[in-house]
Amino acid sequence: MIGAGKLHHRIAFDKPVDQSDGQGGTVNGWQEQFQCRAHYRFLRGGESVQAARLEGRQPLVITVRSSSETRQVKTEWHIRDVRTGTVFQVKAINPTEDRRFIEILAESGVAG
DSSP states (O other): OOOGGGOOEEEEEEEEEEEEOSSSOEEEEEEEEEEEEEEEEEOOOSHHHHHHHHTTOEEEEEEEEOOTTGGGOOTTOEEEETTTOOEEEEEEEEEOTTSSEEEEEEEESOOO
């Protein structure tokens, strides 16, 4: 079980948005929605995890407190580590059994 004392990382949630390119068109971009504290648990073990690592992807579970903001996160969003700048693609979102935290399956090293 994760406690609040283990939320060592500061992350930002970025939502995809269309932005003006200044010439009448639009370009895809990202807009930060909010920041919060998080815990990382890097996955290890199975064949799919090992194959992902060989391809330069790092799967992990990011745990955050459940709040009105974190419950809005969708799989189209990105998570960005504020300190390192690492970007994670959200793959799946699941509340913990006690619903105090949300576990987000994510991957770094993924284009998108």
